[in-house]
Amino acid sequence: MSKRARHVVLELDLAGGVAFAPPANPLEAWRLRLAPSVRAVREGLRRAAGDDAVRGLVVHLGTCPLTLAQADEVAGLVADFTEHKPSIAWTATFGELTSGLAGYRAALGAGEVWLQPSGALGVAGVHLGITLLRGGLEKLGLDPQFGQRHEYKSAADQLGATEVSDANREMVQRLADSILDDTVARTAARRSLDPAPVREAVAQAPLSAARALEAGLVDRLGYRDEVYARLREQWGDGSGADGGDGGVDLRYLQRYHSDGGRRETLARLTRHHQPAVAVVDVTGPIVLGPARPGQAGDDVTARxxxxxxxxxxxxxxLRVDSPGGSYVASDAMRREVVRLREAGTPVVATMGTAAASGGYFVAMAADEVVAQPTTLTGSIGVLAGKIVVGRLLERAGIVHEPVDAGPRASLMAATVPFDDEAWRVLDAWLDEVYADFTTKAAADRGLDLAVLEPLARGRVWTGADAAERGLVDHLGGSALALDRACALAGVERDRVRLATPSPLAFLKQLRPPESSEAAAAGARAAGFASVAAPVGPEALLRRLAEAVGVHLPHGVLSMPSGFEALLRPSGA
Structure with missing residues (x-):
């Protein structure tokens, strides 16, 4: 065997997830140390497609701890590779009485899908929920007072409503229907099936492995050893019939990419001024000032x-994966995008799991916007208000007497309810922010305001629905965004250098920046701001809510709640 040429089969293990952004802190870096980055998947498969030594790809799905949009990103990259070389996706089960939708959507990019005989196909549809907290808050002595623009901005409903509104119900139902429709269409296309039987299979899910095979939703049933025996037989040199390795060398995709990256780095040293495409991440809630881990703040504008x-x-x-947050911070980020375009640098935004409200505000100014069909986007609207704690303090026997200097000093004080004048001020500000958001969105998207405004009103759209309405330009992922950025810049995709954030970018927090122009300036306090926990009644409420799985708004441009099943990885 030593004189024979060895064949390389790449392995992509999704069981530990995929890193879609640099780790925010050492703990996250340790947790993701074995996970491939999305860049390693994208660039590794791109190079492997033209590498004669690589015979194929095997994808282990496991529990696939990815969101739907992340799963679609991986599926698209695998599908691109599969146009050139064979691939197999395998798993023990697509859910065990739980949803396996993300894993199955990821598997659809492969040429063959294998399922363990004792496994199941849990693609029973999409389950979302609407949670209203006001009744429980009032029992605690907390009185929510929120305003919103407009009827679909249901993040305010979560705290301030006692009944689910027709608009809220309509929006969430359409989100679920859109994702299911896309799943049926995508499955039918990839599996060469009619949509009707696919939809019927969804209605009968979870399906046993045998039933999934009969329905044509998987190609083969087998255990891991049978999967690998098959690939050695198909992609090896024929020497595996006696139980040998078939002349196959297995390599993790990220290791393959890493080795190739070192060679490319050495090659770049001999070339001067190679054009670059810079990748800038907007990940997590958008906040004013220095961002804590998992947030986007001054670090983004500095970058x-x-x-x-x-x-x-x-x-x-511009990679955006954010449910939004601060209006002012979002506008500052958008301004930097506009400045780049005015200077002649094309910007293409690519949306991840969510790019809604403030996340959409940042992305909409790009030359082109790319989204996955399941991306949550839009939510062009605004909310503002406070939770009044006066009754809670009274029940606890705590005396608090406000002392103000100025007629509006207590406008946002948690101990003082809004009066008519305060509501007038709040409503005027909501109208002002909404008008600014919709006017800029219409201009950025090249739409008349009369066309854009009915699509706004705080409504969240899936990427598929947003594309039909002109809110995004293309459906796809980072590979498509890179292609479009290169095309707009007039540079060859194969000859550009990717300037991506380092996996150790969080270490910049330990080094004082030279000035406010340094990239590290925006992260100057991020690592230490999280040491002291936020205080106050709303901070306490946020911690309690997150402990039970409810996500509260991070700012006036926050996406409505109720979509935790889509925002969190399926295995979380």
């Missing part, structure tokens, strides 16, 4: 300014 000063940067890919 955008940094790439704008780099003469080698020909284009920018």
């Amino acid at each position: 955008l300014r940094e790439v704008g000063r780099d003469d080698d940067v020909s284009a920018v890919v």
Whole structure:
């Protein structure tokens, strides 16, 4: 065997997830140490497609702890590879009386799908929920007072409503229907089936492995050893019939990419001023000032300014995965995107699991916007208010007497309810922010305001529905965004350098920046701001809510709640 040429089969193990953004802290870096980055998947498969030594790809799905949009991103990259070389996706089960939708959507990119004989296919549809907290808050002595623009901005409903509104119910139902419709269409197309039997199979799910095979939703039933015996037989040199390895060398995709990356780095040293595409991440809730781990703040605007000063940067890919947050911070980020475009640097935004409200505000100014069909986006609206704690303090026997200097000093004080004048001020501000949001969105998207405004009103859309309405330009993932950025910049995709954030970017927090222009300036306090926990009644409420799985708004441009099943990885 030593004189024979060895064949390489790449392994992509999704059981531990995929890193879609640099880790925010050492703990997350340790947790993701074995997970491939989305760049390693994308660039590794791109190179492997033209590498004669690579014979195929095997994808282990496991519990697939990815969101639907992340699963679609991986599926698209695997499908691109499968156009050139064979691939197999396998798992023990697509859910065990739980949803296996993300794993199955990821598997659809492969040429063959294998399922363990004792497994199941849990694609029983999409389950979302609407949670209203006001009744429980009032029993605690907390009185929510919120305003919203407009009827679909149901993040305010979560805290301030006692009944589910027709608009809220309509929006959430359409989100679920859109994802199911896309799943049926995508399955039918990839599996060469008619949509009707696929929809019927969904109605009967979870399906046994045998039933899934009969319905044509998987190709083969087998255990792991049978999967690997099959690939050695098909992709090896024929020497595996006696139980040998078939002349096959298995390699994790991220290791393959890493080895190739070192060679590319050495090659780049011999080339000067190679054009670059810079990747800028907007990940997590958008906040004012320095961001804590898992948030986007001053670090994003600093990074955008940094790439704008780099003469080698020909284009920018803006990766947005955020439910929104602060209006002012979102507008500051959008401004930096506009400045890049005005300077002649094309910007393409690619949306992840969510790019809604403030997340959409940041992305909409890009030259082009790319989203996955299951991305949660839009939510062009605004909410604001407070939770009044006066009754809670009274029940607890705590005396609090407000002392103000100025007629509006207690406008947002948690101990003072809104009076008529305060509501007038709040409503005027909500109208002002909504008008600014919709006017800028219409201009950025090249739509008349009369066309854009009915699509706004705080409504969340899936990427598929948003594309039909002109809120995004393309359906796809980071590979498509990179292709479009290169095309707009007039550079060859195979000849550009990707300037992506380092996996150790969080270490910049330990080094004082030279000035406010340094990329590290935006993260100057992030690592230490999280040491002292936020205090106050609303901070306490947020911690209690998150402990039971309820996510409260992070700012006035926050996406409505109720979509935790789509925002959190399926295995979480």
